[in-house]
Amino acid sequence: MDGTFMIERPEDVAGLYFPLVSETGLKSCVTPRLGGDAKIDQNHFLLEPTSIENLNNNRSCRNFWVRWDENLWSASGVSAKQEVDWMEGVEHSRLEAGILYHKIRRENQRLQVASEILSFVPYDGNFEVHQVTIENTDVLAHSMEFVTAIPMYGRSADNLRDHRHVTSLLNRMEIKEQGIWNTPTLSFDERGHQKGDAIYYVEGISEDGAWPTDFCGVLDDFIGCGSLSWPEALVQKSEDIWQKAGAQVDGQEVLGGLHFAQCSLAPGARKTYIITIGIAHDTKEIMKSRSRWNSPKQVEGLLQDTIDHWNAMAPIRIHTAQPQFDFFFTWVGFQPELRRLFGCSFLPHHDYGRGGRGWRDLWQDCLALLLMHPEEVRPLLVANFAGVREDGTNATIIGEGLGNFKADRNGISRVWMDHGMWPWMTMQLYIQQTGDEEILLEEQGYFESDRRGTILEHLILQNVAAYEKRGEHHMLRLLDADWNDALDLAGERGESVAFSNAYAANLISLGEEILHLQEHFPNRGIDAAKGKELIAMGQSLQEEIRAREWLPEGFYNSYYDNDGHPLANGEMMLTGQVFAIMGGTATEEQIASIVTQANQRLLDPSCGGYRLNTDFHEVKMNMGRQFGFAYGEKENGAVFSHMAVMYANALYRRGFGEAGYQALRYLWEQSMDFKRSHIYPGIPEYFGRGGRGLYHYLTGAASWYLLTVVQQMFGVQAAYGKLQVKPQLQEEQFDAKGQAWIRIPWQGQMCRIVIMKSGDITIEQEG
Ligand code: G1P
Numbered sequence: 001m002d003g004t005f006m007i008e009r010p011e012d013v014a015g016l017y018f019p020l021v022s023e024t025g026l027k028s029c030v031t032p033r034l035g036g037d038a039k040i041d042q043n044h045f046l047l048e049p050t051s052i053e054n055l056n057n058n059r060s061c062r063n064f065w066v067r068w069d070e071n072l073w074s075a076s077g078v079s080a081k082q083e084v085d086w087m088e089g090v091e092h093s094r095l096e097a098g099i100l101y102h103k104i105r106r107e108n109q110r111l112q113v114a115s116e117i118l119s120f121v122p123y124d125g126n127f128e129v130h131q132v133t134i135e136n137t138d139v140l141a142h143s144m145e146f147v148t149a150i151p152m153y154g155r156s157a158d159n160l161r162d163h164r165h166v167t168s169l170l171n172r173m174e175i176k177e178q179g180i181w182n183t184p185t186l187s188f189d190e191r192g193h194q195k196g197d198a199i200y201y202v203e204g205i206s207e208d209g210a211w212p213t214d215f216c217g218v219l220d221d222f223i224g225c226g227s228l229s230w231p232e233a234l235v236q237k238s239e240d241i242w243q244k245a246g247a248q249v250d251g252q253e254v255l256g257g258l259h260f261a262q263c264s265l266a267p268g269a270r271k272t273y274i275i276t277i278g279i280a281h282d283t284k285e286i287m288k289s290r291s292r293w294n295s296p297k298q299v300e301g302l303l304q305d306t307i308d309h310w311n312a313m314a315p316i317r318i319h320t321a322q323p324q325f326d327f328f329f330t331w332v333g334f335q336p337e338l339r340r341l342f343g344c345s346f347l348p349h350h351d352y353g354r355g356g357r358g359w360r361d362l363w364q365d366c367l368a369l370l371l372m373h374p375e376e377v378r379p380l381l382v383a384n385f386a387g388v389r390e391d392g393t394n395a396t397i398i399g400e401g402l403g404n405f406k407a408d409r410n411g412i413s414r415v416w417m418d419h420g421m422w423p424w425m426t427m428q429l430y431i432q433q434t435g436d437e438e439i440l441l442e443e444q445g446y447f448e449s450d451r452r453g454t455i456l457e458h459l460i461l462q463n464v465a466a467y468e469k470r471g472e473h474h475m476l477r478l479l480d481a482d483w484n485d486a487l488d489l490a491g492e493r494g495e496s497v498a499f500s501n502a503y504a505a506n507l508i509s510l511g512e513e514i515l516h517l518q519e520h521f522p523n524r525g526i527d528a529a530k531g532k533e534l535i536a537m538g539q540s541l542q543e544e545i546r547a548r549e550w551l552p553e554g555f556y557n558s559y560y561d562n563d564g565h566p567l568a569n570g571e572m573m574l575t576g577q578v579f580a581i582m583g584g585t586a587t588e589e590q591i592a593s594i595v596t597q598a599n600q601r602l603l604d605p606s607c608g609g610y611r612l613n614t615d616f617h618e619v620k621m622n623m624g625r626q627f628g629f630a631y632g633e634k635e636n637g638a639v640f641s642h643m644a645v646m647y648a649n650a651l652y653r654r655g656f657g658e659a660g661y662q663a664l665r666y667l668w669e670q671s672m673d674f675k676r677s678h679i680y681p682g683i684p685e686y687f688g689r690g691g692r693g694l695y696h697y698l699t700g701a702a703s704w705y706l707l708t709v710v711q712q713m714f715g716v717q718a719a720y721g722k723l724q725v726k727p728q729l730q731e732e733q734f735d736a737k738g739q740a741w742i743r744i745p746w747q748g749q750m751c752r753i754v755i756m757k758s759g760d761i762t763i764e765q766e767g
Contacts, residue, residue: 003330004098005681013678014056017348018102019338019697026126027346030102030119031055034062034076042354043187046200046279048153049160051351059228063149064132068142072234075115075132077106080230099310099334112138122302123309127278127289131299136265143264148275150256151219154182154200169251173217177245179203180217182254202256204275207296214242216257218249272296313337317743320733328668331682335702336368342698349695356397361700363422368703370429371710385444388458392465394419395447414480418499420462424506435721437517463506471495473560474544486626486635490562497549498558498576505583507538542585554593556580562622572601573613574643582650595659608639608687609666610647638686641701652712657728714742727755
């Protein structure tokens with residue numbers, strides 16, 4: 001299962017995007033018509049920033065034109081006439097994509113011409129490669145000209161409206177032999193005036209090694225009285241807009257317009273051009289990349305290295321009786337890599353924030369990393385604790401590189417009450433996977449403080465601090481929000497029963513770990529009394545929840561609002577059930593009752609499974625902005641994948657494998673049903689109206705899905721570094737031979753663990 005897929009006429013579904021990314025910072029995405037943007041960070045966008053609404057409407061794309069006789073055709077599919085052709089069915093396309101490349105073939109029957117465009121970002125370079133092949137499908141020979149038209153935005157996303165024009169005055173466009181460079185003199189945004197530090201460029205070569213013959217670097221000259229989808233310069237065959245190498249123009253919107261020499265294409269003949277667009281710090285970097293894409297052969301090598309790299313980064317594979325599920329899982333396993341590289345801000349649906357990841361996302365992404373690259377995780381975990389404050393709260397934004405934290409995003413400091421809970425959850429997995437308990441005795445500093453302490457001390461502080469912030473119903477206060485970011489209007493009297501469960505479980509397991517540590521490292525000053533104290537705290541909190549929060553309807557209350565009322569007028573929220581089950585508060589009978597109630601109140605099989613809540617029919621200004629969202633969207637009752645997966649995880653953990661499996665099955669069936677989900681393979685953040693997948697790729701749901709399949713469905717777990725396999729596979733998951741397998745790294749070795757329906761388990765080492 002290598003993640004490759006094909007879709008006929010993907011453009012029939014509006015709003016698709018595919019990620020392309022490098023390890024060195026370039027973050028791109030492409031639509032089937034090669035729209036979408038490319039950037040390094042908030043202040044360095046090579047192409048104009050793209051959000052959900054302009055994915056389809058923006059004509060500013062990587063456009064490749066072909067002109068012959070009186071005909072003009074866009075190999076990318078972006079021309080005024082092709083919009084009509086598309087709807088009339090005389091133009092067709094077929095997408096093939098894999099981890100991580102995008103290849104689209106387009107054929108036009110009106111004009112008898114076709115193209116194939118292979119697009120990727122080399123994993124180790126800050127440039128996109130587009131290999132464009134033009135094919136003459138006519139019965140006559142034609143003399144064709146190839147022209148690129150890629151508007152180069154080249155500035156900060158903030159300038160999309162703010163100083164859009166003035167920032168074009170900073171542009172310095174130069175024409176080189178190979179293409180067009182723009183080196184803005186300044187970067188001009190809310191940070192003040194920074195000296196320009198980037199070159200934005202478009203270069204290209206034909207398959208026979210010829211550079212472009214002339215160039216158009218000024219957007220206005222190119223479009224004239226037309227537009228990017230019907231540019232005057234090409235329609236009217238203007239001669240005077242073309243310039244030669246050496247020309248320069250200052251202060252204009254820049255276009256990557258490369259014009260190649262005419263070539264004669266016999267019937268059925270093809271011609272290939274390699275076009276790159278990139279961001280570089282200096283001339284040397286451009287030279288270096290240029291030496292890597294000079295011929296189709298080189299491009300082939302570059303692509304293979306890229307595919308190999310990403311496959312090695314996400315190596316876990318499964319085999320069950322359901323190939324579609326196994327395929328889906330390949331993409332889900334790759335998504336945590338995408339979030340590591342894109343953060344939470346840089347794909348079209350993720351048009352918020354200015355880059356970086358949040359605190360809880362950081363810890364949950366480590367879960368996936370722990371399964372895929374356990375050897376890399378130790379320094380990362382130790383560094384992450386530097387974000388904890390002495391009072392148990394933490395920095396909320398994580399910058400580039402190890403241990404770089406920022407207090408918060410907008411200068412408004414907020415406390416999410418769940419933040420203190422995730423680090424121990426992740427550390428527990430690390431300790432069980434590796435047996436490296438001593439990590440708890442490593443020292444680390446505290447954020448914005450000179451004080452240092454062991455990691456164990458950090459963990460105790462985080463969990464106890466949250467435990468001590470009790471509300472009037474003895475539950476932990478919600479403060480500015482919990483996992484659900486949109487429960488943000490109950491800061492005074494709100495309480496999160498949901499996360500009280502999670503903290504209770506943490507206190508118990510942290511206490512137990514302290515006792516274990518004390519037994520194995522008796523001379524390291526570990527205080528066993530502290531362990532017992534934490535266990536007692538956790539247990540008493542669980543008892544309180546059991547005694548007071550179980551509702552007559554047969555499930556748990558999840559929250560108290562800012563007026564001190566429980567959200568218990570028949571409404572059900574999934575979050576409170578998930579953590580009551582996962583953390584051990586819910587008894588077995590209660591779990592059975594929760595499953596029944598969730599099936600009645602929250603389950604929507606047409607939309608991916610379990611909704612986050614029932615419809616409150618009220619804009620609860622005493623609870624959070626979630627209630628202002630339309631019901632069924634995002635945090636207001638969508639099938640929110642992250643929580644639905646955690647529900648599955650919790651059920652499996654407590655031995656309810658069949659119910660857990662169903663929750664996962666609804667999610668993958670919905671995701672993979674392209675006609676309804678409208679997304680490429682993978683799991684989206686949520687399913688909204690009509691079952692459409694939104695906020696694709698960058699979701700914590702992927703890490704949890706991976707974790708749940710590995711540790712619960714296949715049961716590949718560890719206890720202090722010792723492998724244990726306790727599968728909960730369902731009948732229908734075993735293939736015709738009665739087997740299922742998982743391929744997973746274990747202690748530096750790739751292993752295939754084969755599980756038979758009969759119960760036999762074999763572990764084979766690969767290579
Ligand atoms: C997103 C955020 C996550 C938050 C969740 C619910 O989920 O990234 O931190 O807890 O919304 O508000 P995700 O996109 O990871 O699925």
